[in-house]
Amino acid sequence: MTENHEVVISGAGPNGLMLACELALAGITPVVLDALPAASDEPKANGLVGQVVRMLDMRGLYSAFTGQDRPQALPGWMFSGMQLAYPDPSSSPMYAMMMPQPRLVRLLEKRARDLGVDLRWGHELTGLQPDEDGVALSVATPDGVYELSAGYLVGADGGRSLVRKRVGIDFPGTTSETVARLAQVEVPDELRAPDGGLNIPGVGHIPFGHNRFDRGMVLAGSLQPGVLLVGTREEGRADEDGPLTLVELRASLQRILGVDVPLEEPRGPGPHAKRRIDGQNTRQAEHYRAGRVLLLGDAAHVHSAMGGPGLNLGLQDAVNLGWKLAADVNGWAPPGLLDSYETERHPVGRRVMMHSMAQSALMASGPEVAELRTLFTELIAIPEVSQHLGRLLAGSDVRYDVGDDHPLSGYLVPDLTLDDGRPVAGLLHNARPVLLELCGGAAAAAAEGWAHRVDIVEAQLTGGPAALLIRPDGCVAWAADDFEAIDAKELQAALGRWFGTAG
Template sequence: MISGAGPTGLMVACELALAGVRPVVLERLPAPSDEPKANGLIGQVVRMLDMRGLYEAFSGAAEPPKPMDQWMFSGLRVPLTGMRDNPMYALMIQQPRLVRLLADHARELGVDVRWGHELTGVRTTPDGVAVTASTAEGDVALDAAYLVGADGGRSGVRKLAGIGFPGHTSNTVARLAHVEISDEIRSDDGGLDVPGIGRLPWGHHRLDDGGFIFAELEPGRPMVGTIEFGGEIDDAHPMTLDELRHSTRRVLGAELPFGPPAGDGPHALRRIAGQNTRQADRYRAGNVFLVGDSAHVHSAMGGPGLNLGLQDAMNLGWKLAAAVSGWAPANLLDTYHDERHPAGLRVMMHSMSQTALFGPGPEVGALRGLFAELLQLPSAAAHVAHLLAGSDVRYDTGDDHPLSGRLVPEWTLADGRRVAELLHAGRPVLLDGSGGAAARVAGAWAQRIDCVEATVAAGPVATLIRPDGYIVWATDGFDGDGDGLSAALRRWFGTGG
C-alpha cells in the first residue's frame, strides 16, 4: 500500500505493477492536483525514465535523451560541453502534467488509485500493517504487507511510524509567482531588459540584497521570484502580488513592472518562509518505508527534488515486489536505506551549499567570483555535474568491478539496440558477451532475469543489471566458473530455481 499519489508514490506503484504486484494507492486529494510545483526533471532520473519507455511518451521526442551543454549551481553557470560521460540530462515538464501522465500509466498497469482517501492511522500487525483512511463516506480499514509513505514533507506516515526528521531551517524567505510581463522589457535571449536595472538574463541572479529569479518555462507564463535573507515575516497571511513587488524592489533596488498572470491558471503564488533542509533518520521502520519528500526536503535550487525522489521510487519498487513475491534474499529491503540515505545526504549538502552561495554581503560575492573561476576547470565542472546528477553515489554491491554500483552507461549494443530498451519490462538483465557461458551460470534464475546475448564495444564481457538500471556485477574476462556471478545472483535475486 502507498500513501500519496504524487510523482514518487505513483512511480513506486508503477514499478510494483511492472513486477506483477498490484498495489493500492491512497491519496487525500479528490483528483490530481493542478498546483504548480516542480518544473522539470534533471540528472540520472531522465535516463531511468527512458529505461521504462517513459521518456519518449512524456517528452514527445523521438530521440533518446541527450545530455545538456550547461546547468547551474547557485545560479552560476556549469559548462558541460565536451564532458566525458556527462550525466546531466533534463526533461522540462510541469509537475501537474507529470502526475497526470504517471496516473494514466499506473491505470494502464492496473494500479488501484483511491482518490479522496486520507491516511489517518497506522498500526503494526503480525502480517504487516493495518491502515485507517478517512473518506467522504466515512473511515475505512485496510490491511497490507507493506506501507510506503509518499505523502510529502509533512508526511503523516513518517510521524505515525515514529521516524525522526532532523535538519536545519534557514533564515530565508522565498517568493514565486506567475505574472504578466510587458514585451517592451523582454530581451531577445529570453530574459529582461529593465530601465534602471539593466539586463536580467533567464535564470537565477544573486545580488547584494538577495536573489532574483526570472524564467518562462511555458510560453505566455513567465515566473518571477525572489529570495531574501533574514528579517521577520508574517506567514499567517497568503502571499499577494503586491508583496512580491515590494520584495523585488528591495532586491533589485528599482521597480520591476509586472501584473497579474493571464489565463485561467492555476498560477503559482507562494511564499516559503524558512527553507527546511531535513532528512528522515531512517527510511525504513519495520514494514513502513519512506520515499521522496516524506524522506527528505531541501531547497529547490538546481531542481534536485524529483531526481532524488523518483530514484528512491525505482530503487524501492523492485525490492518490495521481490519481498511480496517471496523470493527476496535476506536483507534486500535493508539495502533501500543503505543506498538511498547517503544519496539524500549528498543532496542536503549541495542544497545548503547553494543557498549559502546565494547569501548577501561582499564576502559571499568574492567567494562566488572564485567559485565561478573554479567551474571553468573541466575537473571541477565534472565533479559538480556528477554531484547534481546523483551519479557520484556508488552503491555497495559486493563486487569490485569499476562499473559495479553505478547506473549502467548509455550503451549501444553491437546489434544496434540501446541498453535502456532492454529494461522496459522492469526486470533484471544479464548482458552476456561470453558466448553463452554467463547465461548458463544464470540458468537457474531464468524465471527472474532476462539473459541477453550481446556485446558492448569497449565494455565488460558480461554485466548483471538490476531492474533500476544499476550494475551489480561485471567482468572483463569471464573465466567460466562463474563464482562471482553466482554470488551476485544470490545476493540480489535470491536462490535460483
C-alpha cells in the first residue's frame, strides 16, 4: 500500500532538517528521508556566519543552541583573508555562531523530532516520477523497497542531487583548476599561535583563517580545544588517488611554504576532518522549482567555502521556502507565492557565487594578484568599502521586491527592541507573520480580516515606524512611518499579496 504525504524531503542535513522544522511549525508533518543510517559525525562546516544567525534567533534557536542570550555583532570579518574591521558594533553587519556541523545537525534533529517530523534514517530515495498532482517515490531500506506519494518533493540531497538530475534541472557553472586539501591535525605546541594560527620557523606567523602565499593558500584555525584545522590550496589538479593522507598534506605545505611542517593525527575520539577537493565546483541550478519538485541548499547551489557562506545561504533558503510551501499545502497561498521562492532566492545564490569566486581569485598565485591584494588592502581600510563587503558576506544587503518602497521593506527586520524590553525577534518564534502595531490601533483595525493568519502585536517603539508587517522569514513586507487612510489600503494590499484573502 502506498503511503501518502503532503511533503517529502530528501536529505537530513542542516537545510533539510531546518525546512522540516519550519513546515512543522506551520502544521505540516513532512517525511524526511536520508540514506545514512544516522546523522553523520563527519566534520564539515565549523559554524554559521551572517544573517542566518539572526534568523535562528527569530526562532529561539540561537539561545537554545548556544546558551547565550542574544547574538552579538562581530567587530570584523575577512574577505579573501583580508581583515574587515567594524570598531562600532552598531555598524557591524556580521554575526557568527561557531559550532561543528555534526552538533548542529543533532540539535536540529532533536528539534524536528520534538515537533513531530517523520525522520527516517537509512531510507534512500532511489526513484521519482512527478506529475501535475504530486510525485511518486521509490525508497530503498535495508529491509526492502517501498513506495511513497508526495504532494511536494524537496531535494535537499547535496551537490550530486538525485532529485535535481531526475527532474532534468540543469546545473551550469565552472570547475576550477585547483586542488584543496584539509585535515584536522596535531602540531607541536611551539608552532601554535595564540590567535589559533601557526608560528612556523623560517616563515613567521600564519594567522587564523585563509592566508595567501606566492605558491598557494594556507588555512589555519583552531576551532576545538587541542585540534588544529590545516588546509592548503594549489593551482593544478591532484596527482594522488584515494583518501587524503597527512603525508600528502605535509608535502603540499612544504611546496607552498618552502619548509617542512610536522603534522600528526589528532588525539581523542574522531572522526576527524580529512578531505581533498580536486577542482572547486561553482554551480547553480537553472531553476529551484519544477512543478511539484523544489531544490534546497547544495542541491541548488555549490561554491567555495571561503568566507563561510554555505549554511548562511542554505538555511535562509529553508526559512524562505518553509512558510510559502506550508501556505500552499494549507490552501491559502495567494497566486505566485510559492514561485517567489525562486525569484527571491536564486539571485541571492548567484550573488554568493560571485563573491566566493572573487575571493578565490584573490588567492591565486602570481605577482599581479599580489599587487591587487595590496590595492584591496587600501580599499577595505575605507569604512564604506568595508561596510559594503561585510553586508555582502553577511547577506544583509539582500532586498526582496515586496511591492513596497519604504526604506525597511524587503530587508530582514532590524534587530529592534520594543519600549517594554521585548526584542522583535522574539515575536517570530512560531514562524507566523507579525503585524507590529505601533500607532495606537489604526493598523490593527485595518488588518482585522487577517487576524486568524497574522499575529497582531500592539506595542510602542520610540523613534520607530508607525507599523511593520513582518513575514515569517523575518522580511519586512510593508512599513509606514505615519498611518493615514492610504496606508490602511496599502497594508491591506500587502496582507493580501503575502497572506491571502481576508477571512
